[in-house]
Amino acid sequence: MTNDSEQTGRAPETAHESVGVVFVGCGYAADFYGATMPNYPHVEVRGAFDLVRERAATFTGEYGGRVFDGFDEVLDDPGCAVVVNLTPVSEHYRVTRAALLAGKHVYSEKPLASTYEEAAELVELARERGLLLSSAPSTVFSRSAQTLLRAVGDGLIGTPRLVHASLDMGALAFMPYTQWRSRRGVPWPYRDEVANGCVMEHAGYQLSWLVAMLGPVVRMAAHTSLQLGGEWPEGSEPAPDVSLGFLEFASGAVCRLSIGWVAPADLSLMVVGDRGVLSVGDVWQASAPVSLRRHVRTSGKTNAYLGEPEQLPFVAPPARHRYTDTHDLTVGAGVADLAAAALRGEQPFLSADLCLHVLDVSLRLSEGRGAMEDVTLPAPLDLKPAIASALTGTAAP
Ligand SMILES: NC(=O)c1ccc[n+]([C@@H]2O[C@H](COP(=O)([O-])OP(=O)(O)OC[C@H]3O[C@@H](n4cnc5c(N)ncnc54)[C@H](O)[C@@H]3O)[C@@H](O)[C@H]2O)c1
Structure with a gap:
């Protein structure tokens, strides 16, 4: 190093x-x-x-x-x-x-x-x-990722069992993306980005950490859809903007993964082990703090079994040369x-x-591969009158 x-x-x-x-x-x-x-x-x-x-x-x-x-x-x-x-x-x-x-x-x-x-x-x-x-x-080379991987490897949370991972970057269609420029003034190529879709552009940011931590994905299912397709300028060919994935890793750990550019920004990663929980607030920030909450003895309820968050010391120093942007991606x-x-x-x-x-996993997420079953309704369900009556306390007409 x-x-x-x-x-x-x-x-x-x-x-x-x-x-x-x-x-x-x-x-x-x-x-x-x-x-x-x-x-x-x-x-x-x-x-x-x-x-x-x-x-x-x-x-x-x-x-x-x-x-x-x-x-x-x-x-x-x-x-x-x-x-x-x-x-x-x-x-x-x-x-x-x-x-x-x-x-x-x-x-x-x-x-x-x-x-x-x-x-x-x-x-x-x-x-x-x-x-x-x-x-x-x-x-995965960021000091946040390296600190998280070391903590998992050192057994600070016992065996990892469940991961919640998100790469929701905010509702891109409502951002001033035509004005975005790089340091040399190159415009952000939004047509390419939306045509590639949120998964092909962004899934790897979470998957590379997850595979490094838990081994390869061995079973999975995904649901993918286009929710804000109508918001793009004429001539755009938007690919899916939302993907929800359910992954099982070689280690036996499972993950729910959310990727998209529809929901407000959430780029967090939480790893739940049988002895504690590790979390990173933003995987696009090389120096995002890594927080550990260990299991503690308690007589309380809800999350009282988790101790106060401890911020782990980083295992690597910050980079001297960074690209000044909203994200610090450790690209070099x-x-x-x-x-x-x-x-x-x-x-x-x-x-x-x-x-x-x-x-391979990104393509499966992008294509929404995996089992989504149709739900058979016993009869047409019209829930509006039921909700109205619950709110007003009166029977629906
Ligand atoms: N835009 C982002 O925010 C971002 C961030 C991280 C990674 N990426 C990835 O980086 C890659 C490039 O994206 P970008 O945003 O820089 O795109 P861009 O369109 O701004 O730049 C691509 C450049 O490649 C040049 N080019 C095209 N075909 C070429 C060829 N055959 N030989 C030489 N030059 C060629 C184009 O003239 C253009 O200058 C993509 O894979 C993208 O997913 C983009």
Whole structure:
């Protein structure tokens, strides 16, 4: 671990080794990366390529390296060991595949690809060629996530049994999203985001923590729907904006997961064990406090069996370089972990297999796969008169 970073993954063997990285795609999300890469001295930012040259020019002007004039120039650069794929989701498969075929390790923004088949092909290609493949999100490297994982691993709550996890970001359709700009002034690509849907954009932020903590998902069901589809500008093609998932993990723990951009913001995670409860208020904040409530002896009722909340000391220091935004997403940590793994000849923590599993579960959530049964009513139910009579104390007419 580097002393001044939040990356608590493996570090390179010596302080002098570095890995050349080129960013492909320099849009809105690229600023998150550029601003946080100085946390990781073993990553050398060689430059950037974007179909819109001006975007690569502003990126390198702000964050270093040189402009690459074509994707082939990136692939031909012997100093580029890692391609960081920050293109739109629809381009992920094509760009990642070309980079792997050219012998580059790849760190991709999420999701790894648009379909399971494409992603599995990329994972196999990387394996065949002895290359590393990894994908965002990398908030599992945040000091909050690392502190939570350590606390669970140390048995502070006994055996984890139940998780409540939410990635409800607020009602996006009612926010001024057309005005959002990155540090370099790149507009937020809302049409892509709403077409990808809340699950493909955001499920990984909770799933990566959950899988790291509880192992793979072994059984699940999901219900997904589009509730605010009519609120988007004409020409938008919104995907589901609400997803409720029920997950069972290899450890035996179960989880209710809520993802969406309809409900007011709730990005919390609560892990209930048989000896206590751990919670994080906001998984999008690298330094969100981790709170522990242990079981205590009591003669009271409701939650009196839980002691006063204790804030756990963080297991890692804060990052020196952060992107000033409403969220602190630790994005550079995933690239840094892959680069360190390349130097050590190991797999990154966010291995291709882990990322493929997170994609698989995300796709199942996004498609609402699992058993939702129709409910058979004995007779048509009209509840309004019954409610009226209950309120007024008079019989419905
Ligand atoms: N927007 C966010 O808030 C956000 C946050 C985290 C992660 N992400 C993820 O980051 C990725 C990129 O999203 P974004 O918001 O930066 O999108 P964006 O549209 O702002 O930027 C994408 C950039 O890629 C360029 N591009 C497209 N095809 C290319 C190609 N084949 N080769 C080179 N450049 C190409 C475009 O010109 C554009 O500048 C997506 O996977 C998204 O899910 C987005």
